[in-house]
Amino acid sequence: MxxxxxxxxxTDLARSELVAxxxxxxxxxxxxxxxxxxxxRYLIDAKRVILTPPGFWALSALVxxxxxEWDATAVGGLTLGADAIACAxxxxxxxxxxxxxxxxxxxxxLQQLIEGPPLQPSDRCLIVDDVVTSGKSTIQAIRAVQNExxxxxGVVSILDRLAGGGGRIEAAADAPxxxxxxxxxxYPERPDR
Numbered sequence: 001m002x003x004x005x006x007x008x009x010x011t012d013l014a015r016s017e018l019v020a021x022x023x024x025x026x027x028x029x030x031x032x033x034x035x036x037x038x039x040x041r042y043l044i045d046a047k048r049v050i051l052t053p054p055g056f057w058a059l060s061a062l063v064x065x066x067x068x069e070w071d072a073t074a075v076g077g078l079t080l081g082a083d084a085i086a087c088a089x090x091x092x093x094x095x096x097x098x099x100x101x102x103x104x105x106x107x108x109x110l111q112q113l114i115e116g117p118p119l120q121p122s123d124r125c126l127i128v129d130d131v132v133t134s135g136k137s138t139i140q141a142i143r144a145v146q147n148e149x150x151x152x153x154g155v156v157s158i159l160d161r162l163a164g165g166g167g168r169i170e171a172a173a174d175a176p177x178x179x180x181x182x183x184x185x186x187y188p189e190r191p192d193r
Contacts, residue, residue: 014061015180019072021049021058022159036134038163041191044183046130046158050084061083062180063128063156064092064160070176071105071125074119076100077141085128085158086116096126098175101141113144127173135165139172144170154178 028043032156047057062072067075069090075089076082076099086098099116119125125145129138138155152175160166160179173190183190 006178011063011065014058017054018049018062018158019056019181019185021052021055022046022181025052025055027187028057034133037141038138042187043159044131044159044186047080047084048156050088056084056088056091057157059180060088060092061125063089064094066154066156066178067092067094067096067126070124070126072096072124072153074099074116074123074150075126075128076114076116077128078103078137078144079115081130081137082128085130085156089126089128097123099125100145103140116147119145119150120147121149123150125150127152127155129155129157131159131161132165132169132179133161133163135168135172138165138169141167142172156180159183161171 022044025048026045028045032040034040042158050059063085074097076086079098079100079102083100089096090098097117099114099119102113126140132138143153154175155169155173155177157179159181161183166177
């Protein structure tokens, strides 16, 4: 009797590629201070992966799947962590616009906090971030979008360090939160496990 396995879906392949790339390219072992101010013994520098063709392809496929699933019409988050992810969503082939949330409103020009095509009251915003630890930067983006009276349909991060930020994000957004990968996928033998 032969056993046949079904072929992996495009999102399964994309996730496997993303995890492999994060392990090989983004894992930095050594003492670092995270954006949350916490001292850590390792860092995941996701930009080392998502700004390469294989990483961007994987990200585009994965984020595009959540755009479809949650009927998002706009994708973005706090600049710099969300920039490549929003661009990957736009490049996914889904009908979605990107946006960037500045850390502070611009003091010249249009003095906007949210950049990109103007968001409409009917938009369903997918908030994105690269790496989540405490969730602080993701929540800053969530608050900016909420202050504009916009609907958040979900939140996606590339990697969750499993330090409690995910729950805080989901509560702040009042919407589902999904991490494409976790630190358990990328660095299961880490010393703080």
